[in-house]
Amino acid sequence: MQKNKKLFALLTIVVVAALAASLFAGCKAATQTETTTAEAAAAETTTAEAAEEKTAETVSGEPVAGGIMRMHLNEPVSLDPPNAYESEGIQVVRQIWDGLFTYDPETLEVVPELCEKYEISDDLLTYTFYIKKGVKFHSGKELTAQDFVYSWTRVVLKDTASYLAYHLSAIEGYDAAQDGSSTELTGVKALDDYTLQVTLQYPYADFVNTLGHVVFYPVNQESIEAAGDKAGEIPDGTGPFKFVSWTHDQSIELVRNDDYYGQKAYLDGVLYVIIPEQETAFLEFQAGNLEFTEIPVGQRAATEADPALKDGTIIHPILGLYYYGMNLQAEPFKDNLALREAIIYAIDRQNICDIINEGISSPATGFVPPGIPGFQENAMDFTYDPEMAKQKLEEAGYPNGEGLETLNLGFNTGSGHEKLAEAIQADLAEIGITMEIEGFEWGTMLEKAASGEIIFFRLGWLADYPTMDNFLYSLFYSKSSDNYSEYSNPIVDELLVAARSTVDEDERIAKYREVEKTILKEAAFAPIYFYGTSRVVKTYVKGFVFDNMENYDLATVWLEQ
Structure with missing residues (x-):
């Protein structure tokens, strides 16, 4: 929305919602996540192997690589995470980036992503996050804790403040950064290349829950500064898909990131087709030109009754x-x-x-x-x-x-x-x-x-x-x-x-x-x-989960045909 988030782009005004974050040492509790054996093996898969796999259609229902997922989208405002303040930009950004945490699609509980583990101090004011090693931006630079310091500071500084800056308001130094009396966000520090410490102004019980929001995603300072005022149009992320192009009012193209640190996507890429009219997009879906779209207002019953569409409806x-x-x-x-x-x-x-x-x-x-x-x-x-x-x-x-x-x-x-x-x-x-x-x-x-x-x-x-x-x-x-x-x-x-x-x-x-x-x-x-x-997806699309916050992860999706 989401906010919309999230400002919600599919609606008149959507307010997207946003999140807040923090870190430090001193431990009250710790959460540990490890890279699985499957992820490690997947990380070694070469581009050539992936290309070979996508020709191997299986009869057992196992995932196969290959194909382009075509998704309906309205024109986003920006693809720069802290400025993607509405639902359309957010769903694209989530495919290009990973954050410290994400949300389990079934339970909506926070799940560590770029975070290896984290600790909370006894007074609940300091959070320490340990960043996964070997994660790279699509441009090739390795992700470090300093990227989070830069990114979160950029979100709140008076001269560069994001529309979503308020999500970081619990962090120490937020007010001074906002009013221009400070040029740093004092509550966020890189203790070393892979250790991020965040200190809060007050205990914030839901703090970790907020850290899956796109406003907390790390951006590459070099890419941001090189792009200038075009930073929202040429994103440099850390996620399973890389940005290729954005033709305004027409399409956004992504390609699989074969250097991804985790389980690589099955799809070759994603094509977001920008269509402002809901009904037009639905006709394109019926014509076989889209894999996913909205069901237009007033057409739920007809869609559920259509033998060719009913098994792909998503209504909840x-x-x-x-x-x-x-x-x-x-x-x-x-x-x-x-x-x-x-x-x-x-x-x-x-x-x-x-x-x-x-x-x-x-x-x-x-x-x-x-x-x-x-x-x-x-x-x-x-x-x-x-x-x-x-x-x-x-x-x-x-x-x-x-x-x-x-x-x-x-x-x-x-x-x-x-x-x-x-x-x-x-x-x-x-x-x-x-x-x-x-x-x-x-x-x-x-x-x-x-x-x-x-x-x-x-x-x-x-x-x-x-x-x-x-x-x-x-x-x-x-x-x-x-x-x-x-x-x-x-x-x-x-x-x-x-x-x-x-x-x-x-x-x-x-x-x-x-x-x-x-x-x-x-x-x-x-x-x-x-x-x-009320959405509809082609029945040959497998592994697609559209959760109760309208998030989805295309890295898990594969096409049966």
Whole structure:
């Protein structure tokens, strides 16, 4: 989203979510991972051997090498990890890079990747990460701990700060780097070539959980400086696929990294085909020109009934929230709680989920979706209640909508948001609110919402990692760049930091639940539904797992034909 992450590119506004990181020596706990024998053997496979393998189609169902996986994509904003702040760029970046950690596709637990092992100090403030040896950037330079120091410092420094910098806010020295009073991130140090130490400002219980996010990926300083302002277009990663080309608004091409330190990919490469319209991409899939795409809005039943498509459908809940944002620092939403409440009461979420989304999604009952530890049933009091909406509209000073100017909703085109916007347009009309809708290209939509040019907009947030903090801190902490609604409450800021610092999980969850209910009572924006995903993949594609955060690893994928 994810955020979207993750800002979520397939939606009007997607806020991608991001993560935070830290390290040090002194041990309270340690986690160890070793390179497996299979990985070591795979690391010795030559390009010639890989080429030979891809001609060996097996009859036993075992993976075979070869082929190009063609994936539908919307135009990304950037392929530079700290600037890939939306879902489209993030999914490409995840194929080009590895991070300290990744997420298990089934359990979503963190799994060490570039991290050999790590230790946590007794006071929970210092983390020490031991980096795998022999890992190389695609340009040939060996990865060292200093690359993490450079990368994370670059994310937060005032002059180079990433949109996602707030994910590193728990690290010591963050504030000074952000305001320009320091040119270093003092909490991040390379003790030697393969030992990274991170010191936090306060204990952050979920810290390691955040480290699978792309904002923490290591970049090569030499490549970044050589690329200049083109750094987002010529990535130099550490992962199983290497970047080849990006033809804007057409395609992005990747090729297998035969010098990869781990298990090499089976695929020869990946072709991301950039198509802005969901329906057009689906037609290309049906014509055999794509291996993976979205199922367009309204076509779930037909796809599941199609003998040629039904076995490739991927439909399940995901950790995400779809909502309508309102800029709380702009009229008419500013200081008008009753107006915001009227809008929320007026929306028929069940109708949207059942009719438009064909049961793929479920009505939002709060900000944090099911599947996140700490999810609370019916966290918000708002239900579909047109009469209450009319009452609130009158309290707001606009009886039957009189005196209220037309609300202009912005959304990103091509992903089915028009139909939903039209349904909500009709809901609001029933209580006297006139709403006009206007679609924009994805990047333009994000810019206009961030600048305040659009004050009523559709957003989506997909989990970067499965914690309540990723939804509440990212979307509502006053200094978070994913806080598009410009919500600001000093008490909530304090409660969020207090929750982050609470070691006991039950106590921490209780504090986050308190924060969620507080923000819901302020009607910070209009929750619409909890996401479900609806994708389709060719049945000859094997080893493809699309997890509940909409992540996937193409290194495990192989083509049966």
